[in-house]
Amino acid sequence: MRIGYPCINRSLDCTSSSTFRLASYSEHRFHQTVQNNLHCLKQILHYNLEHGVGFFRISSDIIPFASHPVCSVEWGRTFRKELLSIGDFVMNHDMRVSMHPDQFTLINSPNENVLTQSCSELSYHAHFLDSMKLGYDAKIQIHIGGVYGDKKAAISRFIKNYNHLPPAVKNRLVIENDDRLFSLKDCLDIHQATGIPVLLDIFHHQCLNNGETLREAFSLTAPTWQEQDGIPIVDYSLQQEGARKGKHRESINSNDFKNFLNAACGFSFDLMLEIKDK
DNA sequence: AGTTGTCAAGCTAGT
């Protein structure tokens, strides 16, 4: 099992997700920012190696405005050497990376513009991981999307639009159960129809489920991952007490974590710790 | 130098 954390390393003064306002976009600014982000990503991966951390989620901001019309730079070519070098580092040390496009990426939206932009956002993520020549175990995780007043229709729209995605995206895309709308069971149904792997989010499963125990949730999701997908990815986090439902905790609770590990015993997976203080 | 309003994008539930 590899353990990972998302996007930000609080021990290094180097961030791989710095961006800028759209209003101040220029090719120079873009070039500078991407160069710095890639440099910091390398630093973070080195740090991770030294600290036994084999898994990392790369921020979607690593290439700012990559899917926006304003960006016409062929960054995959410009930064080819840097990207390949990072990819080599990841593979040589048996590490894994993933990405999580943000809440605006909705492939089940009834709005065609939202769908189009979501597809180009997903293509950007796939292109980024492809540019590092990483295997298809480097995943892009998204939620199912909105309900739009009709859950069944929302699910069929997801399946239909998923089938039209380019192979580069399909090779990496996985779906994650969320905390309010689409449960693990919904994701498994979509898996039945599409073959898409299901990423189990432990915290979301506590918020929304159909009575499956944690062990059952593991048994159900594990077979949705094929050989080329790598071992399953599992997201772990906890409710911040006193905050509104869905808010992630600042720090881990070791009792809860021990219970989780006991329930997970015997299953093979990589673990993403979505805990604010890493 | 420090503070604070705002930032590409969507949706939902709670207030």
Add this chain to the structure above:
DNA sequence: ACTAGCTTGACAACT
């Protein structure tokens, strides 16, 4: 009607 929350605050204009 408004806003917090979402995988992650931080940019940039203002005082």
